[in-house]
Amino acid sequence: MAEGKVIPTRDSFGRLQDGTEISRFTFKNKNNITVRIINYGGIVTDILVPDKNGKVVDINLGFDDIKGYEARHPYFGAICGRVANRIAGGKFTLDGKEYQLAVNNGPNHLHGGVKGFDKMVWKARVDDDTLVLTYVSPDGEEHYPGELTVEVRYRLTNENELVIDYTATTTKATPINLTNHAYFNLAGQGYPNIDDHVLWIDAYTYTPLDQNIIPTGVITSVEGTAYDLRTPTRLGDRLKYVNNGKGYDINFCVGGQLGKLTRVASLEHPPSGRKMEVFTTEPGIQCYTGCNMATGVFGKGGVEYQKFASVCLETQHYANSVNQPNFPNTILRPGETYRHTTVYKFGLTA
Numbered sequence: 001m002a003e004g005k006v007i008p009t010r011d012s013f014g015r016l017q018d019g020t021e022i023s024r025f026t027f028k029n030k031n032n033i034t035v036r037i038i039n040y041g042g043i044v045t046d047i048l049v050p051d052k053n054g055k056v057v058d059i060n061l062g063f064d065d066i067k068g069y070e071a072r073h074p075y076f077g078a079i080c081g082r083v084a085n086r087i088a089g090g091k092f093t094l095d096g097k098e099y100q101l102a103v104n105n106g107p108n109h110l111h112g113g114v115k116g117f118d119k120m121v122w123k124a125r126v127d128d129d130t131l132v133l134t135y136v137s138p139d140g141e142e143h144y145p146g147e148l149t150v151e152v153r154y155r156l157t158n159e160n161e162l163v164i165d166y167t168a169t170t171t172k173a174t175p176i177n178l179t180n181h182a183y184f185n186l187a188g189q190g191y192p193n194i195d196d197h198v199l200w201i202d203a204y205t206y207t208p209l210d211q212n213i214i215p216t217g218v219i220t221s222v223e224g225t226a227y228d229l230r231t232p233t234r235l236g237d238r239l240k241y242v243n244n245g246k247g248y249d250i251n252f253c254v255g256g257q258l259g260k261l262t263r264v265a266s267l268e269h270p271p272s273g274r275k276m277e278v279f280t281t282e283p284g285i286q287c288y289t290g291c292n293m294a295t296g297v298f299g300k301g302g303v304e305y306q307k308f309a310s311v312c313l314e315t316q317h318y319a320n321s322v323n324q325p326n327f328p329n330t331i332l333r334p335g336e337t338y339r340h341t342t343v344y345k346f347g348l349t350a
């Protein structure tokens with residue numbers, strides 16, 4: 001084993017209803033952090049991290065078995081694509097041709113459609129310290145143009161970083177926007193609120209939404225709004241002022257130069273001392289604090305997940321970019337390579 005690297009091990013996570021066996025990969029680093037990932041949806045199933053006293057809990061919402069993930073759930077830990085987030089009316093025009101995708105979220109297309117990348121069985125192999133997941137999305141899948149070959153590389157370092165590298169190539173021009181949709185609660189998954197979490201997002205601007213939860217197209221300053229998280233903010237003090245008490249479900253335009261890995265957000269939980277920092281090459285973070293969480297979703301250990309009891313920090317391009325020429329480009333063309341890196345770094349508060 002190479003010195004200093006965390007080599008994943010593989011076991012079975014059971015079978016889908018159609019009999020397909022799903023593999024689970026476990027990374028355990030020298031600081032007692034464990035991350036588990038399955039090749040169904042590229043889902044991060046568990047993230048176990050110690051608190052300031054060494055007590056380890058799982059901070060990532062999800063299920064104990066494959067049955068939970070195969071049933072309907074709000075994208076726990078999953079890779080979302082071909083286009084994560086919303087496309088207005090599921091419609092777009094590309095090189096003069098109109099496309100109509102599935103409408104699976106009110107009037108909109110969400111997270112790749114009826115069967116997005118979160119529900120696919122990915123090919124998996126271990127390359128040294130990296131889990132390499134590949135998926136070939138056929139031309140026309142969910143009515144998207146072009147055969148898209150996607151590779152997602154996961155690794156955990158001894159510096160406590162969960163590194164996610166995404167690449168993709170296509171045979172025809174297509175929109176693309178990939179993210180991981182993990183839900184975090186640093187007090188431990190199943191804890192009934194996120195009030196004591198302190199959130200910092202390095203965004204001077206955000207993209208306000210219309211009544212259909214689609215960005216209006218305006219990129220506006222966070223100054224003087226509930227979207228100003230440039231100073232670390234305790235969520236229990238803030239959420240009631242956000243979107244009539246519904247909390248965050250919106251895109252923040254994060255700092256840094258597009259394509260350059262930059263520290264853009266942090267989430268801290270002072271009572272336990274757990275902390276998570278987010279680094280990304282992407283221009284946006286969809287921050288979602290679980291306002292749509294349905295009641296009756298029973299997660300790991302049978303605990304019923306509550307609304308407003310987790311935080312998603314989905315690094316990505318802005319929602320509906322394909323219809324907004326002033327947003328950073330999401331069109332991938334043949335001969336180009338889509339690249340995105342996001343790092344979730346775990347640690348303790350100072």
Ligand code: GLA
Pocket residue numbers: 074075085110249250286287288292312314
């Ligand atoms: C994203 C969306 C939310 C919600 C969740 C999944 O965060 O912006 O509105 O759909 O995914 O439920």
